[in-house]
Amino acid sequence: MKSKYKWIIGIIIVIIIALLLVIPGMNVQRMDIVGSTSVQPLAEELADAYDTNHSDIKISVQGGGSGMGIRSTHQGIADIGMSSKELDSSDKQNITEVELGKEGIVIGVNNGNNISDLSSSQIKGIFNGNITNWKEVGGPDQEIHVITREEGSGTRDAFTSLIMDKSDIMSSAIVQSSTESVKQAVSTDPGAIGYMSFAHMSNDVKSLSVDGVQPSEETISNGDYELQRPFLFLIKGKPTGEVNKFLEWVKSPEGTKIIEENKIIPVS
Incomplete structure (x- = not known):
């Protein structure tokens, strides 16, 4: 009988230990952030x-583009959507926008x-x-290879809004799915030109001044460099619970420091 009781007690102890290991994990809440590959890092x-x-x-x-961020927010799939473009009036319906800061688009x-x-x-x-050859704008006698982003990209939408003035990007342009892949394509092709995130710029690509103004944190902040767009977090309805706590932390000095370290010009 004693051995039987020992066996039962042993089983109970194993169950208790298992519950102690599982229950804390059950209390962990998941928050999903989806959208712009520019905002993603x-x-x-x-x-x-x-x-x-x-x-x-x-x-x-997760990335997927600004379009996906907006759709996922509206559909309630994501707790927070990411967008690197201004929302139009239809996208704004029942959406709370939290602007993390301003960011430049670099040519x-x-x-x-x-x-x-x-x-x-x-x-443009x-x-x-x-314009199809670099010699037409003072460069070498070399064919221009245009690199662009995919449809639905917030960077593309912002670029077309700021530069193209209702003109379409040429259909033969090489399409890349992220700002990093645009940078990679430009860095390996002497004839290439593309637009990319200021925050992602590095020495392997040459950034151009536009209308005589070089992109920098100062020129983006004061508005002299006009190719800029917002970095947005999107929430369906009003933020509550853990989402609201996270957003409040993002606006705290600790969160603002991270934003600044990523070359994003924070908003007050």
Whole structure:
């Protein structure tokens, strides 16, 4: 009989230990952030920093583009959507926008290109196909290879709104699915030109001044560099619960420091 009781007690102890291991995990809440690939690296850093001090929540960040971020927010699939373009009136319905800051769109060329400045009209002419050789804008006698983003990209939408003036990007442009892939394509092609996120710029691509103004944190902040767009978090309805706590932390000095370190100009 004693051995029987020992066996039962052993089973009970195993069950109790299992429950103690499982129950804490059941209390962890998941938060999904989806959308713009330009905003994604910043969102990942914010999420990682927040998770470090909040063991009761796990934040997952996924890209897919601003269009997906907006749709996922409206459909309730994502707790927070990411967008790197201004929302139109239909997109704004029942959506709370939290602006993380302003970010520039950089016109980038290969480091071997001698061009350092282009006017807005020249950029438009290149991207709509009216200018096809670099010699037409003071560069080498070389065919221009236009690199663009996919439809639904917030960077593309912002670029077309700021530069193209209802003109279409040429249909033969090479399409890339992220700002990093645009940068990679430009860095390996002497004839290439593309537009990309200021926050993602590095020395392997040459950034051009536009209408005589070089993109920088200062020129983006004061508005002198006009190719800029917002970085947005989107919430369906009003933020509540853990989402609201996270957003309040994002606006705290700790969150603002991370935003600034990512070359995003924070808003007050």
